Every structure is written in structure tokens, then in C-alpha cells.
Amino acid sequence: MSQAKASFAETPTLAVSTVILTLRPNDSGSLQLATPLVRRIRAPFEGQWALPGGPLNTNEDLATSASHTLRDTTGLEPRYLEQLYAFGSVDRSGGHIADRVVSIVYWALVGADEAERAIESQNVQWFWADDLPALAFDHNEIIQYALGRLRNKIEYSRIAHEFLSPTFTLAQLREVYEAVLGRELDPGNFRRMVESSGSVEETGERLAGTRHRPPKLYRATTTAGETK
Amino acid sequence: MSQAKASFAETPTLAVSTVILTLRPNDSGSLQLATPLVRRIRAPFEGQWALPGGPLNTNEDLATSASHTLRDTTGLEPRYLEQLYAFGSVDRSGGHIADRVVSIVYWALVGADEAERAIESQNVQWFWADDLPALAFDHNEIIQYALGRLRNKIEYSRIAHEFLSPTFTLAQLREVYEAVLGRELDPGNFRRMVESSGSVEETGERLAGTRHRPPKLYRATTTAGETK
DNA sequence: GCAAAAGTGTTTGATATACACCCATGC
DNA sequence: GCATGGGTGTATATCAAACACTTTTGC
DSSP: OOOSSSSGGGSOEEEEEEEEEEEEEOTTSOEEEEEEEEEOOSSSSTTSEEOSEEEOOTTOOHHHHHHHHHHHHHSOOOSEEEEEEEEOOTTTTSSOGGGOEEEEEEEEEOOHHHHTTOOOBTTEEEEETTSOOOOSTTHHHHHHHHHHHHHHHHHHSSOGGGGSOSEEOHHHHHHHHHHHHTSOOOHHHHHHHHHHHTOEEEEEEEOOOOSSSOOEEEEEOOOSOOOO | OOOSSSSGGGSOEEEEEEEEEEEEEOTTSOEEEEEEEEEOOSSSSTTSEEOSEEEOOTTOOHHHHHHHHHHHHHSOOOSEEEEEEEEOOTTTTSSOGGGOEEEEEEEEEOOHHHHTTOOOBTTEEEEETTSOOOOSTTHHHHHHHHHHHHHHHHHHSSOGGGGSOSEEOHHHHHHHHHHHHTSOOOHHHHHHHHHHHTOEEEEEEEOOSOSSSOOEEEEEOOOSOOOO
């Protein structure tokens, strides 16, 4: 195990980046995964879009750093935050070994309602996650990896509601699953699956204003803690 | 995203460590998970046992670094190597923030046959993974996390045979599962599970020298690639 | 009443588990 | 023959998927 500082000059720079995901309605009205990117203002990859992030401060934990990045670039708070992977290939910085950066990447989910209030600017824009331009570094790969993790994790854990407001209908929750997984789900079976999982409970209220039978509203049950 | 070097002096040191796991027969003859640890020869935690590892070289990939550590401390080659997690709490180095180290930790599996040839010395010793002394840094936690990952991953992937020699009987493979999961499995059902998974194929040979019906020998089917 | 989505019921097939039983070898 | 694990067969329970059907609202 490495000892105190001494040889830090020979060790690559350490950064923390975050793949931020939310769901937004697209032109045809269905939900689609979107992610904010920042434009690089210096070499390497100057002018290209990249994941938000920055060097790790000595007095900051990894997840705290990811959280700060999220707030700084989008003005939003994460509803869910988890470490994704550490990317550190020698050649990922596009040539110069002196530019080598090891990135510890987190992924975060943001509620669709909050995401509407997100900051956009010349240098911060949201993109559809499945239709990205060529990004800086290996960031296209990283986002693909994050999407894979999300699709996998939504199947066995209770993260889907993090995209929604505190109360939601089961149809809305199903829309989240369908958008993430990219296929339609049987409403009846979905209802049973969710109810038997114990991840939601009825609020006792119904959503009014639809042009059909008013659906019940649910909220996520409080879970003890997240897995690391 | 971080740019070239500049502020590296303010960023914590980066190290790569490896949780190396193998199976060894214990006193009662059944297989048990074992891991090699190295004794620290300087502060912090001088004299305590710790995961093998070291600072990341600028010209070395993360997995390569983990692989080198494995070879240097045990003389062995990994049969399986995967990134586990990046640990970087501000307080994990036991006080001095100047000593802060962010560790990208890998986990590796080593064949039981090869592990017999492993180097041991005054400063490198093997321990039972479920009966460890108090280790340096947060390394007890890290090993627990690695064991959890192994127990989870053995259920849905094909890593179990990495503990064994190239050909093995299904009873041997079952022993691996039982040792990792800590419970007995039905031999008949286990056989069907493994056969239907397509992860093994018959070699056409049988293991002789048992005092009962000679069991068939199998080998792992060649899989395209590992998931990152 | 009609349309549309909410919500329930029922059938079917796949899969995991428990456990009975036969097989092939050494002694 | 007998003991011992190798290996097979089979019944049962559990769960996911498909899909028909009923309910409740707006218009």
C-alpha cells in the first residue's frame, strides 16, 4: 500500500467526473434519457463536449466532489449518486502522457421536475444520452457504461422513482422503466411486480384531471440505506 | 473535466491495491477463502498488515498496475482480475490529511493449484479471509466488500472455475460454490444448473483413483470476453 | 354511451428446490 | 456384497408473462 506523499509528481492527476441523468419528454411526447455536458475551454480536446467534473480537492470526499460538480454545473441536487468506475487508461487523454488523468466517475439521477429548472448556458447543454456527438477523452464510452449500469440496476433495485416527484402514479413509474429499458411493459404485470416488491405505498390520494379513471398516487417507501 | 497537470500538489496521492483471493483446504479439509497481505514498513500503520499495492506509475494502466502488484507480492498470475471500487474517504489514512491516499482497488482470483507455489515471507503472509486481524487503513472494509462482490458475482457469472485447474469435476466446482457461499448445495440440482448454463463442457475423460464411480472431467467453455 | 386508461383475475410455461433412486467403481 | 459419491428422474412450489376482463372517470 502506498505510503505518504513523496512521489506524487510521478503519479497521474486525479479527477472526479459525473454522468448526470434525467428523463425529459422528447418531440413525440415520450420520456427519454438526457445528460448535461460542458464545453472544454482548454486543451486537450478544447471546444469539445465533456462530462462535468474537476480535480479532487485534498479535503473533499469522492462523492462530495461529485455532488459539488453537479451543483456547480446544473444548479441541481442529485436524487441518487453512486460511484460508477475509475477510468485510467494511459492513452485516454489523447496522446500526451503528461496530460494523463485518472477519473473516478460517479453517476447521478435527477428528478424530471427539478431538471426543468436546470441551468443551461453557452458552455453547459443537455443532450439525449443515446444521441451524443463525439466527446472529449473516453467520455462516450463512459456514458455508455453508465447507461448499462442504470439499465441493469433498475431491474433489481428501487432507483426508478428517483426520476419522479415524491408522489407518482404507477403509470408514471412504468414510463420510467419503459424509457430506460427501451421496451413496453404490461401494465397489469408491472403493477403486481411493483406492489409485491414493497418499494411503494399508497398515499391515499388520486391524481385528478385526467380524462379517464383517476389513478392512485404512490410514494417510495423509506429504505434504510443505499448499497455502496 | 480536469485539465493537464498544474494543481497536482493539491490532489491526493493515487494508489492501486489488490484483494487477492484463492481457496485453500483448512484443517478440517474443506476449502476456505484465503488472501495474502503485506506488512507495512513505515507510517502510517507501521507494522500492521495491509493489502498489497503501491502508487500508480504514470506509464501504467490501472489493471496492469494491479497485475504487477500481484506478481511482485505473490509471484502468481491472476486468473481473473476486475476493478472493485475506488476508496477515497478523507479520513481513511488515520489522521494526517497530508497522508491522504485514494486507492483504486482491484480484486483477483488465483487458482488453488498455483496458490500453493505462492511466495511467503516475513512480510507477506496468507490469512483466512473471514478471520483477519485489524488491518491498516480501511482495508478490513475493503476485503469485506470484495467478498460480497465475489459472492454476488459467482451466482450469475462464470468465475468459479478460475479457482480450479483447467479441468475439474463438477464436485470440485460445487465445492468452490459451497466455500464461497458458505452453504451446501444439492449435487443433482447443481449439476443441472451448471450444465444448462453452458459454462462447461466435457473433456471426454474421467478422474481415476477415487474409491467410487469415476467422475467426468470438464473444462470451462471459452467465453468471448469479460465484462468490465 | 363511448373512449381510455386504471386496475383485477386467470391461465400457462419456465425455473428452482427437494428428494428418491439407480450407477459404477474400490475394497 | 457394501460403501461412497456420481449421476438421473420426478414431483412440487414459485414466479414471470400473456392476455381477457371489469371499473371509473371525462366527454
